[in-house]
Amino acid sequence: MIFGRSERGKPPVEPVTLKILVAGGFGVGKTTLVGAVSEIRPLRTEELLTEAGRPIDDTNGVEGKRTTTVAMDFGRITLREDLVLYLFGTPGQERFWFMWDELSEGALGAVVLADTRRLEDCFAAVDYFERRSIPFLVGVNCFEGAARYPAEDIRQALDLDEGVPLVLCDARDRESVKEILIGVVQHAMAYQADRRQTVAT
Ligand SMILES: Nc1nc2c(ncn2[C@@H]2O[C@H](COP(=O)(O)OP(=O)(O)O)[C@@H](O)[C@H]2O)c(=O)[nH]1
Ligand SMILES: [Mg+2]
Numbered sequence: 001m002i003f004g005r006s007e008r009g010k011p012p013v014e015p016v017t018l019k020i021l022v023a024g025g026f027g028v029g030k031t032t033l034v035g036a037v038s039e040i041r042p043l044r045t046e047e048l049l050t051e052a053g054r055p056i057d058d059t060n061g062v063e064g065k066r067t068t069t070v071a072m073d074f075g076r077i078t079l080r081e082d083l084v085l086y087l088f089g090t091p092g093q094e095r096f097w098f099m100w101d102e103l104s105e106g107a108l109g110a111v112v113l114a115d116t117r118r119l120e121d122c123f124a125a126v127d128y129f130e131r132r133s134i135p136f137l138v139g140v141n142c143f144e145g146a147a148r149y150p151a152e153d154i155r156q157a158l159d160l161d162e163g164v165p166l167v168l169c170d171a172r173d174r175e176s177v178k179e180i181l182i183g184v185v186q187h188a189m190a191y192q193a194d195r196r197q198t199v200a201t
Pocket of ligand 2: 030031032073
């Protein structure tokens, strides 16, 4: 490649790095979402679901799921040359709630994944981010065979504030996940600008 004079002299851009959390109930597609976009091999700690784990990890309605993430998913995506996101999947099981406060340290915002067949599984995540004023977006992961509901009905069922974006998605699809991530960054930026204005006036 031939570089012009101006490019040659340019120092490499130091990208802005932002931390985004990916939350939601067990089996909703968090590991899938991180894996669909990550440029680095997603770091995950998965364990085969054992007989012993069965009473705790409720797999009813999550057919075909044999592994469970015991710690967390971690991935990276470069949205633009100067903007890199680090994705942190929060552990879905209740016994890992103690990790959430540490994980959310320094987070710009969060994605709450929801499955309309088990909407109640993401109530806890929605509550968590609302209570801590962490801006979040709800991604409805559209599984085949799950009934489709109008976005407005899902918003109502989740009792979402008006400003919280809700987007239908496919956690397996890179473009769909990118759209979700751009959405959460935009929402979080607007949310923060709003807050600054409220403080200033
Ligand atoms: N049909 C369909 N299956 C999905 C989708 N997202 C995840 N899955 C499957 O659902 C199961 C649970 O996903 P996983 O990412 O492990 O859920 P996690 O517990 O939230 O990390 C896996 O078998 C995935 O392959 C989706 O958008 N559509
Ligand atoms: Mg997982």
